[in-house]
Amino acid sequence: xxxxxxxxxxxxxxxxxxxxxxxxxxxxxxxxxxxxxxxxxxxxxxxxxxxxxxxxxxxxxxxxxxxxxxxxxxxxxxxx
Amino acid sequence: xxxxxxxxxxxxxxxxxxxxxxxxxxxxxxxxxxxxxxxxxxxxxxxxxxxxxxxxxxxxxxxxxxxxxxxxxxxxxxxxxxxxxxxxxxxxxxxxxxxxxxxxxxxxxxxxxxxxxxxxxxxxxxxxxxxxxxxxxxxxxxxxxxxxxxxxxxxxxxxxxxxxxxxxxxxxxxxxxxxxxxxxxxxxxxxxxxxxxxxxxxxxxxxxxxxxxxxxxxxxxxxxxxxxxxxxxxxxxxxxxxxxxxxxxxxxxxxxxxxxxxxxxxxxxxxxxxxxxxxxxxxxxxxxxxxxxxxxxxxxxxxxxxxxxxxxxxxxxxxxxxxxxxxxxxxxxxxxxxxxxxxxxxxxxxxxxxxxxxxxxxxxxxxxxxxxxxxxxxxxxxxxxxxxxxxxxxxxxxxxxxxxxxxxxxxxxxxxxxxxxxxxxxxxxxxxxxxxxxxxxxxxxxxxxxxxxxxxxxxxxxxxxxxxxxxxxxxxxxxxxxxxxxxxxxxxxxxxxxxxxxxxxxxxxxxxxxxxxxxxxxxxxxxxxxxxxxxxxxxxxxxxxxxxxxxxxxxxxxxxxxxxxxxxxxxxxxxxxxxxxxxxxxxxxxxxxxxxxxxxxxxxxxxxxxxxxxxxxxxxxxxxxxxxxxxxxxxxxxxxxxxxxxxxxxxxxxxxxxxxxxxxxxxxxxxxxxxxxxxxxxxxxxxxxxxxxxxxxxxxxxxxxxxxxxxxxxxxxxxxxxxxxxxxxxxxxxxxxxxxxxxxxxxxxxxxx
Numbered sequence: 001x002x003x004x005x006x007x008x009x010x011x012x013x014x015x016x017x018x019x020x021x022x023x024x025x026x027x028x029x030x031x032x033x034x035x036x037x038x039x040x041x042x043x044x045x046x047x048x049x050x051x052x053x054x055x056x057x058x059x060x061x062x063x064x065x066x067x068x069x070x071x072x073x074x075x076x077x078x079x080x
Numbered sequence: 081x082x083x084x085x086x087x088x089x090x091x092x093x094x095x096x097x098x099x100x101x102x103x104x105x106x107x108x109x110x111x112x113x114x115x116x117x118x119x120x121x122x123x124x125x126x127x128x129x130x131x132x133x134x135x136x137x138x139x140x141x142x143x144x145x146x147x148x149x150x151x152x153x154x155x156x157x158x159x160x161x162x163x164x165x166x167x168x169x170x171x172x173x174x175x176x177x178x179x180x181x182x183x184x185x186x187x188x189x190x191x192x193x194x195x196x197x198x199x200x201x202x203x204x205x206x207x208x209x210x211x212x213x214x215x216x217x218x219x220x221x222x223x224x225x226x227x228x229x230x231x232x233x234x235x236x237x238x239x240x241x242x243x244x245x246x247x248x249x250x251x252x253x254x255x256x257x258x259x260x261x262x263x264x265x266x267x268x269x270x271x272x273x274x275x276x277x278x279x280x281x282x283x284x285x286x287x288x289x290x291x292x293x294x295x296x297x298x299x300x301x302x303x304x305x306x307x308x309x310x311x312x313x314x315x316x317x318x319x320x321x322x323x324x325x326x327x328x329x330x331x332x333x334x335x336x337x338x339x340x341x342x343x344x345x346x347x348x349x350x351x352x353x354x355x356x357x358x359x360x361x362x363x364x365x366x367x368x369x370x371x372x373x374x375x376x377x378x379x380x381x382x383x384x385x386x387x388x389x390x391x392x393x394x395x396x397x398x399x400x401x402x403x404x405x406x407x408x409x410x411x412x413x414x415x416x417x418x419x420x421x422x423x424x425x426x427x428x429x430x431x432x433x434x435x436x437x438x439x440x441x442x443x444x445x446x447x448x449x450x451x452x453x454x455x456x457x458x459x460x461x462x463x464x465x466x467x468x469x470x471x472x473x474x475x476x477x478x479x480x481x482x483x484x485x486x487x488x489x490x491x492x493x494x495x496x497x498x499x500x501x502x503x504x505x506x507x508x509x510x511x512x513x514x515x516x517x518x519x520x521x522x523x524x525x526x527x528x529x530x531x532x533x534x535x536x537x538x539x540x541x542x543x544x545x546x547x548x549x550x551x552x553x554x555x556x557x558x559x560x561x562x563x564x565x566x567x568x569x570x571x572x573x574x575x576x577x578x579x580x581x582x583x584x585x586x587x588x589x590x591x592x593x594x595x596x597x598x599x600x601x602x603x604x605x606x607x608x609x610x611x612x613x614x615x616x617x618x619x620x621x622x623x624x625x626x627x628x629x630x631x632x633x634x635x636x637x638x639x640x641x642x643x644x645x646x647x648x649x650x651x652x653x654x655x656x657x658x659x660x661x662x663x664x665x666x667x668x669x670x671x672x673x674x675x676x677x678x679x680x681x682x683x684x685x686x687x688x689x690x691x692x693x694x695x696x697x698x699x700x701x702x703x704x705x706x707x708x709x710x711x712x713x714x715x716x717x718x719x720x721x722x723x724x725x726x727x728x729x730x731x732x733x734x735x736x737x738x739x740x741x742x743x744x745x746x747x748x749x750x751x752x753x754x755x756x757x758x759x760x761x762x763x764x765x766x767x768x769x770x771x772x773x774x775x776x777x778x779x780x781x782x783x784x785x786x787x788x789x790x791x792x793x794x795x796x797x798x799x800x801x802x803x804x805x806x807x808x809x810x811x812x813x814x815x816x817x818x819x820x821x822x823x824x825x826x827x828x829x830x831x832x833x
Contacts, residue, residue, distance in 0.1 A: 006494045007256040007417055008241040015243045046170070049535075051495035055782065058535055059680040072494040075256070075417060077533045079600025080285075080342025080448035080792060 001065065003033065004072045009048065012039040026050045027061030029071070047076030083613045085683060087779045087786045094573040095785065098722045101565045102584065103336070112336045115292030115308030116367045123294065124153055124195040126356050126366030127202040128349060129209050130376060131184030131191050134218035134442040134750025135231065138182055138211060141192060145208040151201035153360035155209070156193045158182065160355060164324045173411040175322050177445045178351050184213065185233065185410035186442045187751040188375025190349075195356040195364045218442040218750040222407040223384050225251045225441045233410055233440040251440040253412035258420050258493045259401075259433035266399025266431030270390025274467045278460040280799065280817040281743035282382035282407075284374055285449050286734070286762045289338025291377060292367040295353035299361060302329045307350055310340040310558050311597025315347055316589045322351045323358075330354075333588040334558045341734070342448030345599050348377050374755035378447020379744060381406035381415045385460035387423075395474050395482045399431040400424050400492075404457060408438050409445040418453035422796075423461050424492035425531035426502050426688065428485045432492045442750055448599060450731060451532040451792035455738065455799050459817055462528035462800030467813065476527055476804070477515075480690075481506045484529075501714030501778045502529060502688035508774055509690045514710045523696045523707065524809025530689045530796025534605070534789035536681030537596035541610040542587070543571060543618050543675040547667065549660030551575065553614075554587040555607045556595025561730075561791055562723035563603040567611050569719055570785070574615035576642030577659055593678050601789025604719060605780075606681035612784050618675030625669045626657045683782025684789055689713035691732065691797035695805040699828065702821030704740055704806055710772040716780040716788030728794045729771040735798025737763040743818050 003021045005013055013019050014037075021036065023029030029050070034041050049058045051072040057063050058076060065071060106112040143155045158181040165171035175181075180191045192209050196202035217231035224230055230251060238246045241255035267273060289308055297303035303325065309315050312334040320327045337344065353366040368377070389400045402423045406416035416436030423434045434457075469479035484502045491497055509515065509527060519525060542554040553571050557563060564584040572579045596602065619639045626644030627634040632654075636647050644662065646654040666673050694707040711728040718724040741761045745753045754760045779786025799817050806824065807813045812831040816823055 004494060007258055007420070008254060011241055011243060054491075054496045054498045055683055056495065056533065056535070056686075057682040059537055060682040063682065070496050074421075074494060075414065077418065077421075077535055077600065078345075078414070078448050078452060079533075079535060079602070080345070080450040080452050 001069065001071060003029065006072055006074045008075065009043055009073050012043055013037045023065060025061065025065060026057055026063045029065060049074045049076050083679065085609060085782055085784060087781045088784055092573055094569045094579055095719050096721065097569065098720065099565060099569065099579045101562060102568065103564060114289055114338055115335045117335065118294045118306040120294060120296060120363035123363040123365050124197060124360055125199045125202045126193060126195050126353050126364045127206050128190045128352065128372065129192040129206045130372065131180065131187060131189040132751065133184055133213055133215055134187050134220065135216040136184045136213040137216060138180060138184060138191060139214050140212040142210040143192065146194060146205040149201065149205050149208060151197040152194055152205045153362060154195040154356045155205070156352065156355055156359065157191065160359065164322065171321055174318060174347060177411060178348065186444055188372065188444060190352065190376065193352050193356055195360045220441050220443055220746045220750050222382055222405050222439050222441060225407065225439050226405065226437065233442065237412060237440065252437050253408065253440055254414065254417065254438040256417035256420050256436045257433065260490060261431030263399045263401050263431045263433045267390045269392065269398040271393045272468060272471050273388065273390040274464050274471060275388040276464055276467065276815060277386045278463065278815045280383045280456040280459060282379045282443065283738050283742040284379040284760065285341035285343035287339025287341060287343060290368040290370060290373045291348055293350050293353050294363060294365045295350065295357045296363040297354045297358040301325050303354060305330065305332045305350060305354060306335060307332060308335045308337050308344060310337065310344040310560055310599060312558065313556060313589050313594045314597045315350060318347050319351050319354055323354055331588055331590045334586055337558055337560055340560055341450045342452060342599060343378055345597050346378055346447045370757065371755045374760065375752050376444055378445055380449035381408060381446050381453065381456070383419070383456040385457065387460045387464045389464050389468055391468055391472060393472065395472055395479050397427060397429055397483045400429055402434040402457065402461065404434065404436045405439055406436065406453060407441045407443060407446070409443045410440060411445045412440065413438055413446050415446055415453045419457040421493040422454040422531050423457035426485055426529040427483045428489040429492060434492060450734065450795040454530065454532055454796045455735060458528060458530050458796050459799035459803055462797065463803050463813065466804045477506060477510045480529060499778065499781065500686060500688060501776055504776050504778060505688055505690035505712045505714060508712045508776060509692055512692065512710060512774065514692050514708060514772065517694060517708065519694065522699060522809055523694060524805045524807065525692065525694050526801045526803065526805030526808060527690065527692045528797040528800035528804060530793055532687050532793040532796060534684040534687050535600040536602050536606040536684045538594050539606040539610040539681050540593035540595055540678040541607060541614045542592060543614040545618060545663050545673040547663055549581065549663045551577065551582045553582055553584045553611060554591060555584060555611070556587055556592045557603045557607045558586055558598045560598050560603065561727055562720060563607060566604045566719040566723060567607055570608050570611045571615050574612055575619065575659060576640065601687070601791040602684065605684050605783060605787050605789045608719065608785065608787055609681045609783060610677045610679050613677035613679060614675040617677060618673060621673045621675070622659060622662050625662050625666065625673065628669060629657065630654050685716065685780040685782060687714060687788055687793040689793045689797055691801040693801045693805050695802060695809055697806055697809040697824060699810070702824035704819065704824065706736055706769055708769055710774065711794055712774045712776065713790065713793055714776045714778045714788060715790045716783065717777055717786040718775050719787060721775060724775055724790050725773040727790045728773040731792065731794025732771045732798055733763055733768055735795045736768060736802065739799045739802040739817055739819060741818050741820060
């Protein structure tokens with residue numbers, strides 16, 4: 001699947017705004033991303049969010065990713 | 081997934097009613113215990129010595145005289161906080177902010193601390209600590225900090241987000257870019273382009289209760305912390321990491337909270353209080369003064385923003401860009417990134433680009449403030465949107481409706497939106513009676529939209545049913561805005577009992593599994609979800625007990641209106657068993673009846689609001705009076721409408737203060753000149769009209785009740801709504817917040833020239 005990388009996260013993939021990855025769940029997707037781009041681990045440690053078809057998931061690693069889903073890796077949001 | 085979180089469109093009998101708040105009597109009678117209200121036998125008084133300099137090397141700290149003062153039990157400096165962070169830069173920043181490590185980075189930075197038998201002794205001890213400083217050049221303005229030759233705050237900072245990676249130090253900690261399409265091509269298609277620069281000054285959350293805690297930490301590494309906080313589990317984890325403690329051995333209890341708004345999501349003095357206690361082997365109470373709160377706890381960023389938007393004559397925006405510079409204080413932050421993400425989130429744009437620059441300056445470490453970073457970006461963008469509408473000769477609301485994001489819009493920060501509420505809020509504004517009020521001389525009306533993400537997170541609740549049928553619900557999200565009433569309503573709804581039968585308690589860190597901090601408008605959304613599941617869990621037990629009593633299979637038992645009913649003609653002779661009846665027999669039918677849930681509550685759903693306000697500006701004094709203010713916001717489902725309206729009003733009130741009065745004023749010496757409520761003026765009741773609200777209920781598809789967070793979005797539009805109103809009233813575009821009387825007069829005078 002195509003994963004789009006927002007903001008500073010693209011730097012960990014050599015500046016690519018969109019990368020190819022695999023994974024049936026968010027957890028698997030992130031694993032595959034780190035295998036391909038080890039620098040991404042630092043961002044995962046700091047926290048990221050994954051938008052799947054527009055819905056933003058911060059923590060739910062078992063969330064399934066449907067086929068042809070619109071997937072976006074976002075920096076983790078803080079709130080007040 | 082253990083539980084089905086989808087919206088089910090169920091009917092409600094309790095949820096949505098305006099019941100009395102459970103904490104009201106305690107709060108008005110003084111019985112409620114806040115951060116400074118706890119005491120322990122033998123407790124000491126903690127005090128912190130703070131830097132009077134904006135930037136200075138600490139060449140020597142002589143604590144010998146303070147240590148010899150009778151009654152002083154412990155003195156700390158940076159050397160008493162070994163680096164246990166394991167290379168985690170974020171943790172090190174927190175540690176260094178709690179206590180300087182060789183360099184004072186801002187006026188108010190902690191450089192030493194004492195614990196003594198009373199306040200007088202502690203204050204005397206502070207005066208006996210001799211700190212030798214070597215002053216360094218400083219910078220407090222965000223634009224000055226990025227100029228060549230500006231004093232560098234940290235020589236180890238290299239701008240992240242830039243390719244190739246820089247090799248020299250910079251005050252720009254991070255560059256973040258968002259957007260899509262081709263903005264150059266978009267601007268080439270535009271008939272009208274407006275480009276403008278804006279500034280907003282630094283503001284504090286202004287919570288009435290200062291930071292306060294009571295810390296006990298023994299030589300065995302076991303400790304307790306009573307503290308005013310938005311997230312006691314997070315405080316526990318951070319303090320344990322910084323001080324080398326086992327998480328389970330530090331029990332943190334959250335007090336009642338007198339406001340937080342993001343400022344109590346971060347630790348400031350708590351690790352210091354714990355370390356003082358460890359050194360003195362006595363409990364230590366540490367309460368910040370208001371001066372300390374202003375100088376040394378996290379305000380929001382001051383900013384500088386450039387916005388450019390182009391549109392066709394038909395009112396369709398063709399391209400939009402923003403460059404946002406946010407200062408994060410003396411430590412790297414991600415605040416400009418959030419500004420860049422939220423800046424154009426209200427609109428459906430084919431070509432959009434926003435770039436955020438997080439900038440270091442010699443000011444306190446910036447903290448979250450209610451929808452952090454979004455209000456400043458909205459001020460700039462919504463001002464230009466208004467200017468563009470005027471240039472096109474279009475009504476400002478119609479222009480926004482024409483360009484509003486909708487389901488299927490690719491958000492400016494990336495993902496495609498699901499069902500969202502920006503369009504309905506604008507439609508409600510257009511049809512609101514407020515918009516028909518006739519304006520008088522020197523009066524102006526402004527409208528603005530706002531966006532915030534909202535989120536959920538880790539949540540854990542316990543629900544216990546007493547033998548008399550009363551219910552204890554224990555949650556781990558601090559009640560910052562009425563969540564106890566909302567959660568009691570949810571438990572009552574699920575169990576089919578009266579609201580008054582439920583008592584909600586905020587459990588300490590030893591009572592529940594981890595709960596994320598109450599931030600991101602998550603309290604009622606996430607603990608509400610966990611409460612639903614915990615209650616359903618308890619209902620399963622109630623049904624089992626009824627089935628056992630009746631000696632029928634549990635599959636033949638249903639739960640309706642607070643009682644177990646036996647299904648089927650063969651069970652017609654079995655009268656229903658109420659919750660109270662089942663609870664009364666519980667000691668002999670299997671013991672306590674309880675429900676429990678732990679959940680990662682994701683799918684909070686994004687939130688939108690549209691605000692309108694009328695102002696009158698005195699052209700002689702520049703003073704602005706808010707005549708009328710109306711908030712329209714999507715709440716998903718309003719569990720307790722009073723509290724939802726309260727959140728809308730509270731956000732608007734804080735935004736009004738931010739827009740008109742509040743600002744950190746630094747002198748040329750880099751010192752804060754107005755660290756008190758006398759000179760830093762937040763609005764009081766007499767400054768404000770009654771703030772009207774309109775709740776829209778567009779269900780969140782990812783919550784069983786359709787709940788969305790409501791706590792933050794309402795602070796996003798006010799800066800812009802008031803900016804547009806004041807600009808319309810005086811006939812001059814206001815570009816600098818706060819729009820204080822001198823700034824308004826200056827703008828009027830400059831326009832005349």
